[in-house]
Amino acid sequence: MTEAPIKGPASYFPSIEKKYGRPISEWKAEVRALYPAKHMELVTLLKDEHDMGHGHANAIVAHTLAEDGLK
Known part of the structure; x- marks a missing residue:
């Protein structure tokens, strides 16, 4: 049985x-x-401090906020 692919951020x-x-x-x-x-x-x-792309920055922030119940 294969593992389901990771989805979302x-x-x-x-x-x-x-x-x-x-x-x-x-x-x-x-x-x-x-x-x-x-x-x-x-x-x-x-993005500004680490020259991170928008999608990567958004993924980290969205996942962190959701994990902390702040989304």
Whole structure:
């Protein structure tokens, strides 16, 4: 039996780790350190401070906020 493919924001995680060289746990910690900033403020910070693409930044922020019940 094969495992179901990962869907949603988490599907970006392997490529984010490969491209930016940091584990997702570090990116999530960085997002959490900026609470109570809003979703798009967090996305913009990742884009501006780390030259991250919009899709990757949005995936990290969306997954972190949902995981913390803030979505």
